[in-house]
Amino acid sequence: MSGRRHIGAAERRARLAAGQLLAPGARASSAEEVAGSLVALHGTDPSTVYLAVGARLTDPAKTVADVERALYTDRSLVRMHGMRHTVFVFPAGLTAVVHASTGLEVAARERASLVKQLEAGSEHDAAWLAEVEAGTLAALAARGEATAAQLSEDEPRLRTQLLYAPGKTYEAWQAVSTRVLRVLGMEGRVVRGRPRGSWTSSQFRWALAPAHAELSVAEAKSELLRHWLGSCGPATEADLKWWTGWKVTDVRRALAAIGAVEVGLDEGTGFVLPDDVEPVAGGGEPWAALLPALDPSAMGWQQRDWYLAPELRAPLFDRAGNIGPTVWWDGRIAGGWAQGKDGEVRWRLLADVGREAAAAVEERAAALQGWLGAARVTPRFRTPLEKELAAG
Structure with a gap:
């Protein structure tokens, strides 16, 4: 497309700082504001x-209470399966x-897989599964909220082994309970x-899902x-195909439906919304951040060279492509961090970013350690640098 605007890596990093609420002046006041800006928090x-919310709040000390309020009291945030068969936390308004x-x-796909396994590994079939699901939902309605073990007391067929x-x-x-609840969750x-x-x-405990509007697939994809x-x-x-x-x-089809505009990127053709074509100025106050494993900013794009140097991938990712805890400096990943068994937040810079950066990272690490308190965090997916720092 002739005449299209080029958005270079520096501007992309400035957009990330603002859009991902990481620059000092962009931080949020609530968990809902963070989730709304990021669209989805890896769950x-x-x-x-x-940790993703706390890194973006103006007052990180209130992180745990604020997230629990949003998830379990106000239900303004919902944990559910979404893109790529992955669990995320979404704003309630996006669940439909x-x-x-x-x-x-x-x-x-998940239901078909479960039925296939049932038929191959037991005498049960889709009709049996439907009966178990009905019993599970009835038990959950009676209890209000329950664990899989509690539901298995009311619906013993959930204990069936596969x-x-x-x-x-x-x-x-x-036990088949895990798969049954997984299917029911994916089906909303x-x-x-x-x-x-x-x-x-x-x-986790489980609860019946609140009702939501039924949208057409095409409308939902565009939205x-x-x-x-x-x-x-x-x-x-490639980014969009990977993320969704x-x-x-x-x-x-979705890009066409929303009128997305082509722009030039260092990687090739990119897309922005029609009202987001104008340049975004950079050069603001440099910022540091300690983001958790699987943070949306680290996992948001398939092509990451504009904020992650290729030579840093090996220590920061596991073999399945999951990124560990990262240290950021002014729009780039510069290192990693971990929490030791003693609670100390330990970090290491893998790039030469100067004394100012190191001092800023130290300040953010102290703030993180302060609000973590007695909590101990070990990522589910361990990466080389995280394991080394945690054991050091």
Whole structure:
């Protein structure tokens, strides 16, 4: 496209600082504001949600109370499956959009997989599964909120054992309850409630999902992409296909539907919303941040060279492509951090960014350690540098 504007790496980093609420003047006052700006907070590791919010609040000391209020009292944030078969925390107003744009297709695959396993590994079938689901939902309605173990007391068929990954080195017998609740969650019929333990726990109670509007798939895809580009644009087709988990044809239809504008990027063609073409000035106050494993800013794009030097990937990622805790300086990932068993937040810069950066990182590390208090955080997906720092 002739005459299109080029957005270089420096401007992209300035956009990231503002859109991802990482610059000092851009930070938020509530968990809802953070989630709304980022669209989705990675929820596979429960602690990521809290650490991602805390890194962006003007008063990080209130992080735990504010996130718990939003998730479990006001229900203004909802933890549910979304893009790429992954658990996220979304603003409640986006649940219908996520459900129709990504959840339905993922849920259909998950249900088919479970039925196939049931038929191959037991005498049960889809009709049996439907009966178990009905019993589970009735038990949940009576209890209000319950763990899988509690639901299994009311619906004993949830204890049925299935062999997972037969023939693999990691094959194991497991109760079908986990898979049943997973399918019900993907289909938007149940949601995760309070954890059994602290905010770092991954053992959740379950509750019936609140009703939400039913949207057309095309409408929902367009709306999700509009929200994401508003926060994270510009992005390439490859970025968008990776982030959503959609086919490239679905990405292109949604881009056309929202009138996305082509811009030039160092990686090739990118896209922004029609009202987001004008230059964004950089050169503001430099900023430091300690972001958690799987943070939305670190995992938001497939092509990351504009904020992550290729030579830093090996120590910061695990073999499956999950990024660990990162240290940022002025729009770039500059190192990593970890919390030791004694609670100390330890960090290391992997790039020469100067004394000012080191002092700013030290200040952010002290603030993080202060609000963590007695809590101990170990990422679910361990990376080389995180493991080294945690053990040091």
